[in-house]
Amino acid sequence: MGPRRKVDLRRVVRTDAAPFTVVYSTAKGANVLDADGNRYVDLAAGFGSLLLGHAHPRITKVIELQAARLMQALGDVYPSEPKIALMQRLVELRAEPGSKVILGQSGADAVTAALKSAILHTKKSGLIAFEGAYHGLSYAPLAACGFRESYRAPFQEVLGAHTRFVPFPRTESELPQCLERLRFELAQGDVGAVLFEPILGRGGCEVPPEEFVPELLRMCARSGAVSIADEIWTGLGRTGAMLCSERGTEAPDIVCLGKGLGGGLPISACIGRSEILDAWSQADEVIHTSTFSGAPLACTTAIATLDILSRDNLVQRAKRVGEQLRDTLKARYAGHPKVRAVRGRGLMLGIDLGDEAGSAARVARRLLERGYITSTGGGLRQVLILTPPLNIAEPLLHRFADCLAEAL
Secondary structure, three states, rough: OOOOOOOOOOOOOOOOOOOOOOOOOEEEEEEEEEOOEEEEEEEEEHHHHOOOOEOOOOHHHHHEEEEEEEEOOOOOOOOHHHHHHHHHHHHOOOOOOOEEEEEOOOOOHHHHHHHHHHHHHOOOEEEEEEEOOOOOOOOOHHHOOOOOOHHHHHHHHHHHOOEEEEEEOOOOOHHHHHHHHHHHOOOOEEEEEEEEEOOOOOOOOOOOOOOOOHHHHHHHHHHOOEEEOOOOOOOOOOOOOOOOOOOOOEEEEEEOOOHHEEEEEEOOOOOOOEHHHHHHHHOOOOOOHHHHHHHHHHHHHHHHHHHHHHHHHHHHHHHHHHHHHHHHHHHHHHHOOOOOOOOOOOEEEEEOOOOOHHHHHHHHHHHHHOOOOOOEOOOOOOEEEEEOOOOHHHHHHHHHHHHHHHOO
């Protein structure tokens, strides 16, 4: 491999305070090689965006074939074949028949499209969001970002002034208060949308009581507010279900997908009931689009991703492997003085290390020294987050349990 070199990071501009520790060089599957020649097991997978791992052979092949055929069309004016095919596939994901799709480039873009759709449909600007939730940092989602107030504070004067935050129910005992507050806000009559994560992602992998989502959907239906499920983290098999927010015939009005949809390329989708998305048809033109929304390359990799998830039974595998890992960690660290809880669903797990600010960040660094890449969540960065590829080899996860003991 030759002599190792240290990468000079002094010219890199950061947008947060955490120090650089690794510069990715190459990666394959669940393994990453950094610029200094060190090898890691990737349990973060691009903040959960690499459902199939790095450089999946099917994804790289379709990129090669599509790049040689067509790189760009003309947006919504003259769309490409892959764009139309992907939109048809996305509609089929929902139990709700007759849905329509708006494609975007990021999860925040999909949430923006959903919020705009709700306003067009209801003519109401009021928005209910949840404390601890993260929906992206562009202007529309930022107004609904309950994850960390400091993200909103510098821009508060120019953000939407009609957002109200409701506590997210982390336990059964917190559910009645949450639902009562939600009922109160909806009764004001000005709420056009309720935006929620079925499981808090960056907020710390907080799984609400089972009744939370169904009751939220019923309350929205009774009040006429549009229910918007942000499934950018939880969707497409990550939590052991294709869509975490759908419960049989009960489904949100709009679902937002992103992260892993493109197999590593940026693409997102807002999928909603036709009667809501039909509100975009106005006498005067009103649209939500951008130059690269629905670009052929990303649409092609998205179709391939959906194919692989189905062909390789990765949704079911995520449920099985994730439950095994969660149960193993729970049993191993029950009563451990530094581990408050192990929670999550499928291969989206959080290890809560208590109330000390930065506790998970410190453990993540020690894990990095032992060859594991993880991320952190929770308002105090006190939760270690695991979002590995859905096809990760199980022995790599088993070894992690031992490395965590050393890091703690």
